Amino acid sequence: MSYDFNTIEAKWQKYWAENKTFRAEDNSAKEKYYVLDMFPYPSGAGLHVGHPLGYIASDIYARYKRHKGFNVLHPQGYDSFGLPAEQYAIQTGQHPSITTKENIARYREQLDKIGFSFDWDREVRTSNPEYFKWTQWIFVELFNSWYDKNQDKARDINELESLFATEGNTKVNAVCDEETPVFTAEDWNKYTTKEKQQIFLKYRLTYLAETEVNWCPKLGTVLANDEIVNGVSERGGYPVIRKKMTQWSMRISAYAERLLQGLDRIDWTDALKESQRNWIGKSVGAGVTFNVKGHEEVIEVFTTRPDTIFGVTFMTLAPEHDLVQKITTPGQKSEIEAYIEATAKRSERERMADVKTISGVFTGAYAEHPFTKEPVPIWIGDYVLAGYGTGAVMAVPCGDQRDYDFAKHFDIPITNIFEGIDISQEAFADKEKTIIANSDFLNGLSYKKATKTAIYELEKLEQGAGKTNYRLRDAVFSRQRYWGEPFPVYYVDGMPQMIEVAHLPIQLPEVEKYLPTETGEPPLGRADVWAWDTENNKVVSNDQINNTSIFPLELNTMPGWAGSSWYLFRYMDAGNDKEFASAEALQYWENVDLYIGGSEHATGHLLYSRFWTKFLKDRSYIGVDEPFKKLINQGMILGTSAIVYRVSGTNTYVTKGLKDQHDTEELRIDVSLINNSDELDIEGLKKWQPQFKDADFELEEGKYIVGREVEKMSKRWFNVVNPDDICNDYGADTLRLYEMFLGPLEQAKPWNTAGITGVSSFLKKLWKLYHNGDDFAVTDTEPTKEDLKTLHKTIKKVEEDIENFSFNTSVSTFMIAVNELTAQKCTARAILEPLAILISPYAPHIAEEFWQRLGHSGSIATAAFPVFEEKHLVESVKKYPISFNGKTRFTMELSLDLSKDEIEAAVMAHEKTKQQLAGREPKKVIVVPGKIINIVG
């Protein structure tokens, strides 16, 4: 019987499902190990061969850990809320839940074919009400929490209320909005309920506020900072503008320092940690207050260089800054307004595209320098960003190149405050070489000392203090969409109220269209049944809204990252309808030991889930501070597109070798029409699309050779390779081995189906090793020394490879082992049985088949990993290369029992050595046991 992978794979996939082979136990004497993949968004296109790469790697590791005796949790689910299903719904009118279900069914079918060891009993779907009930619950918990800086953790909002009632907010050290008023206990107790609610909103970890947001008109929704790439939306690439809107936000900024510190304790790549560090963007400096001449208002700035305060010759505000309208003098009004209008019109992208153009307008107003009391002109300019720091800078042209360029452009004076530095050409920003001059009490001081002194003096004046600033902004949490989690929120007198957990989940209402309303409200504004009855605790028809007991519900939905920020905990106890997961399950499974997924989530999902984990820990729902202990980013598998060359204006296609003789245009065609030597199947192409039906082809040596281009795998390039096809043609085990064999896990690499024959024929050879003709032929004979050596070499290498996640080299190791054992005609059970276990994480189906044929009744999945024994690798005789002055001349066999001196004596006595030395005395003989002998003449 030959290797019939289709039958074998179907058989074992059925066996695993029926026997629930990979079910994880929630309490076990075994040590736990949690291996998680970033769960997929089930898109309509299905999986291509790139998607399973990370899943295969995590599956190998999960299976390996089971062999090593761990209780392994390896679940899978779907991130099933999101834009594509909604856009499809807008086009077709089909409810997104239907599309989503269909797509999930397709994904599941494809995943099952590859033979993953997922515990499907724990499947989660973020769009299932049983799941998003708890997403809504976490939202409510965040709403009911505030961040205490003294204890450095989130606390119950009721505790804040009692603090307010007894001592006001003067002593409360909390993370809150900038413009939070100061009040006493007496004030507090006089406030109306609504006033109290307004104040609480400034403290809650999720809050409703009017903020400057990224509005994407094309998508009709706001976006968080991480959803914008290069000034355009990540999805679709549409322009994004800044706009003030009332939105839900997450006070992630409260966790900035802990998110930064936590990075030191987790095993992630440096690149990823670095991009989170950059995103958090900590900078240490000072906040400085400038009085505005003739106004009550003051301007707050943040600077990393308080030591250069005497170099301030002007100030610049962001055009969007609140004070601009108030301080602009009548004479400058029209000019300022024209400028603000012009900048507001520009998209983020345009603004980023021309950073070189210097623009700005003088407001006519002056601030007062805190020390010299000199007037400082106040300008506005779009090089100052509203979203960073306070949206205002003290400009020090001598020490900052942007301020310098601005000053030169508008002819603003530049004061030099650096000892012995020429600033006639450019600003001087080297902190380390700075000696301050021309600066009153800072003269002669270094950067460090001057900074300290300046802050001290500012504090004395009460016009500044040391301050740490973070680039990390609070994350906008509302989306003007349909297909997302509804907020468990209704409004009484404009103030948001939470719905208690007992009445959750709040399910999505039916709408007749998935578009915004004519008045610009989100799609939920179309729902007829979307009001909250506080007496009966249920959703009722909008007609009944009376604002005494029945109130309107929130119209926004949550963003895509809501459900994915905590799903790792749901897998621990996926069926629980009383809690998001039981305390026992949470305590046992703790957090993810190994997480595998793409690096594109560096500043989105991976940051938000760390934030929610820290929050849940603060509120004592979980015991861990970080969600993912170790993280590996798998590289993308790229497609290799096929290109034909059409002679311009004709229907004639020329082969690659002749294309330079014509004026041609490139067309991408389906990669399945190309054979392993880049030759085109012309008849196939003619049938593929009508435009090729009557085409002419100019060949070379009777062949049409296509051009190739490596690029992202995508339907529109026709370069998608479907894993189902590979499974049908070569088998899932071959697909798994080949995906690993392609190259290092973390690297991007092109898919090339041609190379798959290598691993495919390896599996055939492996099959033959266990079979003699048609019969399964494993004998109980004693293994030879060579056989044992091959086995133990393989155990050692494979174990090391898996521990280091270099799965690619393991595949080669298997190939070598099988070649050697075939040559040695090894049929010994004592070799082939452990070999089956070694291969089982990589090629589980064939391994199970061998295991059964070897007479075992259960699954190979729980078999113990073979133990490596050094003694089998030790040889008695070794070939030593003998070198003279670094050049290898010959090799010589020597016993390994010899000591260093004996080896040296034997080599010197050897005839060839004597010839080489030709009577000369060597200076030195270097013996590296088992490796090389070097004689230095």
Added chain:
RNA sequence: GCUGAAGUGGUGGAAUUGGUAGACACGUUGGACUUAAAAUCCAAUGGCCAUUAGGCCGUACGGGUUCAAGUCCCGUCUUCAGUACCA
């Protein structure tokens, strides 16, 4: 600009961490089997010189340390990824 990663045959990539560079595989060439093709099997395959034996040069480039460097150190160049008017 800044940060991170990396430069090894025609290609993907190995190299036990300083010890015979190019494992393994693809591709290519030649051969066997076949009427033929596919499949399969065998052999060769870094470059140059040599009939052979063998020799010389080779891990982006230039230096250095060492008996010994792909690996360590200094400098240069290139590529990829992330990020960017961050005060």
